[in-house]
Each structure stands twice: as C-alpha cells, then as structure tokens.
Amino acid sequence: MSDKKSKEYKFPDTLEGFGYGFNDEGQLRHLETKEAFQFQVREDDLDYNQKHYEAMGEVITDMVYSMMEKDCALRRITLPEDAEEDEPKTFFFMSNDTTSAKRLMLLIHGSGAVRAGQWARKLIINDCLDSGTQLPFIKWAQEHGFGVIVANPNLNRAKVERTLIRGSSSPEEHLETLWSDYVANSKARDIVIVAHSFGGVCTLELARKYIKDFEKRVRAVALTDSVHSFTHQKSSERVIKFYQQRGRNWASAGPQDPLDTPLDSKMDFCPTVSAGTDRHDYTSFSSMKSIFKFIEEQIAESMNSKDNEINKSKSSSVDPVPKAEKDKANQNVKKSDESNSPPDVSGETTVNVDSSNTQEMLSQTMSESEPMSQDTNSQGASYDAEMDSQGPNTPKSEL
Incomplete structure (x- = not known):
C-alpha cells in the first residue's frame, strides 16, 4: 500500500494533453466526448486518480495566470x-x-x-x-x-x-x-x-x-x-x-x-x-x-x-456680512469724511459691521463643535x- 502511494507518475503539461479544453462558456469539457470532467481515470486506483486531478489542476493554475496576463x-x-x-x-x-x-x-x-x-x-x-x-x-x-x-x-x-x-x-x-x-x-x-x-x-x-x-x-x-x-x-x-x-x-x-x-x-x-x-x-x-x-x-x-465636509468648511468661512452691504457702508463713510457733514442716507440701508459680534458668532460656532473622539485602543476584551x-x-x- 505504501509503495503504491509513493509511486511517481508522468502527466502531460498541457490541458490538451489531458484530453480537455474550455468551451466558449468557460466550461471544462473532454475534447472528443464533450463530457464534463471525470475524476476516475483508473478504476480502483484512488492514488493515480488523485494525482491525475492535482496535475491537471497545476496546468489550469498556469492557464489562469496566463489569462490574467493576456486577457x-x-x-x-x-x-x-x-x-x-x-x-x-x-x-x-x-x-x-x-x-x-x-x-x-x-x-x-x-x-x-x-x-x-x-x-x-x-x-x-x-x-x-x-x-x-x-x-x-x-x-x-x-x-x-x-x-x-x-x-x-x-x-x-x-x-x-x-x-x-x-x-x-x-x-x-x-x-x-x-x-x-x-x-x-x-x-x-x-x-x-x-x-x-x-x-x-x-x-x-x-x-x-x-x-x-x-x-x-x-x-x-x-x-x-x-x-x-x-x-x-x-x-x-x-x-x-x-x-x-x-x-x-x-x-x-x-x-x-x-x-x-x-x-x-x-x-x-x-x-x-x-x-x-x-x-x-x-x-x-x-x-x-x-x-x-x-x-x-x-x-x-x-x-x-x-462634499458635505467641503460645503460645511465653505459655509463656516463665509463672512456673516454680505460684501455688497459692506462696500455700500464703506462708501458712505468715505463720503462723510470728504464733506465733513452727515451723509444723505435716504432710501439706503447702512450696515454697521460689529466686529465684536462677529467674533462672538465664531466663538459660539467653535464651542458647538463636537470634540474629536479619543481612540482608547480597547482590545475588545468584553467581546468574549x-x-x-x-x-x-x-x-x-x-x-
């Protein structure tokens, strides 16, 4: 029994040599009979049949390598x-x-x-x-x-x-x-x-x-x-x-x-x-x-x-006072300086930019942000x- 198991056999090094090939559906079929793979080649010789299967498997492994490279x-x-x-x-x-x-x-x-x-x-x-x-x-x-x-x-x-x-x-x-x-x-x-x-x-x-x-x-x-x-x-x-x-x-x-x-x-x-x-x-x-x-x-x-993070970042950096209203307010201040008299603001809106209020808003935004969580690196001991x-x-x- 031990002599039979240790016996070496010579097998083909191509799939065609084993008498098989893959059809158009990728199924392994016998080249002549078109039948599916048959494990038993020799009756009552499990050692030979197993080694025959493994040898053909090695050939198929090389074929898959080739498919990855070529296809x-x-x-x-x-x-x-x-x-x-x-x-x-x-x-x-x-x-x-x-x-x-x-x-x-x-x-x-x-x-x-x-x-x-x-x-x-x-x-x-x-x-x-x-x-x-x-x-x-x-x-x-x-x-x-x-x-x-x-x-x-x-x-x-x-x-x-x-x-x-x-x-x-x-x-x-x-x-x-x-x-x-x-x-x-x-x-x-x-x-x-x-x-x-x-x-x-x-x-x-x-x-x-x-x-x-x-x-x-x-x-x-x-x-x-x-x-x-x-x-x-x-x-x-x-x-x-x-x-x-x-x-x-x-x-x-x-x-x-x-x-x-x-x-x-x-x-x-x-x-x-x-x-x-x-x-x-x-x-x-x-x-x-x-x-x-x-x-x-x-x-x-x-x-x-x-995208949400980007939008959140953009929104947090937007000045709470619109640029157009800032420019209008600055123009009114400039006119006041030139004429040394109160500007005519009838029909217009003057926006006073309160920097302290802006700073307060920024501070509030920062305080409402959740602190970054700390990794405790628990090794999952409770999951037993x-x-x-x-x-x-x-x-x-x-x-």
Whole structure:
C-alpha cells in the first residue's frame, strides 16, 4: 500500500494533453466526448486518480495566470523584489496603473491549493471559469476605473527545498508585504478589498495594523464566507467600528435565506447577509453582483460625505456680512469724511459691521463643535464570544 502511494507518475503539461479544453462558456469539457470532467481515470486506483486531478489542476493554475496576463493585462511581480538569484521567490499580479489609479481593488483568495486569480480550483474544473476564478472581478474593476492587485498568499515555500519565502512566509505576511510596499505607496483615494474565507483573516490583520490608512482610504471590505474572528484576532473597538460601517460578509446559507437576506451574525460585528448559496466555495460568485453594488454604494457615500465636509468648511468661512452691504457702508463713510457733514442716507440701508459680534458668532460656532473622539485602543476584551457568521468556523481549503 505504501509503495503504491509513493509511486511517481508522468502527466502531460498541457490541458490538451489531458484530453480537455474550455468551451466558449468557460466550461471544462473532454475534447472528443464533450463530457464534463471525470475524476476516475483508473478504476480502483484512488492514488493515480488523485494525482491525475492535482496535475491537471497545476496546468489550469498556469492557464489562469496566463489569462490574467493576456486577457486582463496584469503584470506578474516577483517577491521579494531584492531577492538573490538562488533565494526562494513568490509572485503576485497587478495592473500597470496600480500606483497611479485613484481607485484600487485588492483580491484575496482563501486557503488550500488555490493560487492567484482563483476562488476555488474545484469550481474551475467542475463548473466554469467565471465561478471558480477572479477574472470577472478583475474585468469589472478595470471597467470601472480601478487599479487591481491580485494577491497570492498560499505560495509560502520553495517548491523543492520547502524553504520559507522572505516576506511571504505566511498568508498574513504576504498581504502585509503587498500593503506596505505597494498599496500604501499608491495614489488611490478609494480602496476596496474583496476576500474569501481565510482571506478575511488576512484582511482583518491588515485592518488591525493599518487602521489609520483603512479609515482614510478603504471604502469597502466585501467578504465571502469569511472565517475572521474579532475576538481571536484581538481587534480594537476602532477596528470593529470600521467593519460595522464599511464591511459586509456574504455567508453561505440555506434556501430559506435568499441573496442579501440579513443573517444573525452572533458576536461577529461585521454585518452579515446571505450569499444565496449553501456552498462555501460558491459564495464569491453567487454574491458577485451584490458585492459590486455594495462597492459602488460605499464609494458614493464616501463622496457625499466629502462634499458635505467641503460645503460645511465653505459655509463656516463665509463672512456673516454680505460684501455688497459692506462696500455700500464703506462708501458712505468715505463720503462723510470728504464733506465733513452727515451723509444723505435716504432710501439706503447702512450696515454697521460689529466686529465684536462677529467674533462672538465664531466663538459660539467653535464651542458647538463636537470634540474629536479619543481612540482608547480597547482590545475588545468584553467581546468574549466567538464569531458565528452562518458560515464555517474554521478555514476551509479551496480544492
């Protein structure tokens, strides 16, 4: 039994070599029979069938990379950027306008065998490219003026030596590298994050470490069946407030809860709604249109808030005495000085500018302004219940 498991097999390095291809609908089909993928290639040989599946999955992973580069014009960026020639490396993808775009979308998949550009390899093989990859999200973002960063958090070790990769030794560290080296230095004023499953854990870690930047620039955090925990990740009240205002988690739920139905999220402070499916791996695709709508609404709300602040600032700087009346009063004073006699003010209005009254109004405005709240940086010790968002309580590997 052990000899059979350790046996090595030689598999094709192209999808055509496996006898499969994607049709016009993005569905994987056998080139001759046009049938869907069949896991069992050899009867009663689970080891071979599993390795056959994994080998084809590796080929599909490379195909998705190629699609992002050719169809979406994304660039593959090597990490660490200053790596030595013999040092283990990883990579991620980003658009050419990442550093200059006013808007930026960051995509983060879950744990397991998935790589950059994928939500679930199982869906790519058994359903279609649209449901299993991030390509629809990338294309929508580009059509709406977003620069795009596609994270690759699961590639943490060298393939052969298994040596940890500097700056990407864990999913959390990989995301921190992307944020500190690329997102933080971008000119984006509106940043949105879409994260699935364990990607929600990575997102919460970013929020904890970069909460000031999140409050300033991150407009929306769209999660799909996220397994984050505000309690276990020791989140402050400031972070929790941010998620309550700008976060939403589309969780797997039964047919009794249609898409976008609010769900009881127990002690998870992030607003949680139904993803319209009870399948964990399908939540990103099933809630995609709702996520796009949420992003647009959050950015619009942010723009309205900015406009209100600008208008409030302008109104507070307006002189309470109209300029025309000031000029008229000054002219009357000038005439009085020239003639040394009381001016004829019949039919006109003379406005006396009382500077003391103006100063009093300004003082009153300042006193009515609410003082800036102080961040107590509470570590959420009072929130001692675990998160239950109607989805998984532990990370699930995306097969």
